[in-house]
Amino acid sequence: MRAEAGNVSQVFVSFQGEGLHAGRRQLFVRLGGCPLRCRYCDTPDSLVPVAECRILGPDGLERRPNPLSIGALDEVVTRLAEVAPPLHAIALTGGEPLLQADFLVAWLAVRATTLPVLLETAGILPARLRRVLPWAAIVSLDVKCPSNTGERARWEEHEACLAAAVAAGRDLYVKVPVPVPTGVLGGQAEVQTISGKPARLKIPPLTQNGQVFRLKGYGMPTVGKTDEKGDLYARVEAQLPTRLSTEERGHWEALAKLIEAAAKKHSAA
């Protein structure tokens, strides 16, 4: 089904902050709407369709009413891409961009720019991912662990999405959301693997945001040797809280004071 217009919440150029391509300059197309409600959502403004699209270009902020037509989106993307080279890719993000797979496919099939497309997805809509994959060079699967999100487990959907991306030969990596206390004190995190079974990853104390861990033998099968598998690379994404209870705030404030006192002591020494 062809969708002539879609709900786009933002278009802007920035540096990719996550995954293996972190630090690269990309043109972001953020789509409105997400079926999940993760406990630590980092884009709460895009959880539902929004009334207007905010376009941040060299001349400042521009607003366009939603839904945005394919032609209008392509004009904006082409204009921003022309004034902001060099760009690494167009990043399709959300919300959950695959909610609007028909609109994405309709736009990507006729777009004027030739930049590679990086698709950021929670990996829960495999049928829609298969439709968009022909236009996506890179897939960033942000696997949601129920222990972190408060959502139900989606391992079957994640497995189907991983399998589809691997079968299409796409560049693929997984992000591992790690709550800040686990990163600081150490602990464990679940990583979705190609086999569909989550693997347990040991998180050492003082793990840094962006740190990459190799899971030996959990990667893609070696061509011609089905019993041999490569390694899977998982990148830690620190999850900062988006809400604090009064008690939690009190603990964070006490911690902040401790850290400040230690820094003063250190600089006085």
Ligand code: SF4
């Ligand atoms: S999938 Fe992304 S946008 Fe949706 S609720 Fe989770 S963090 Fe927020």
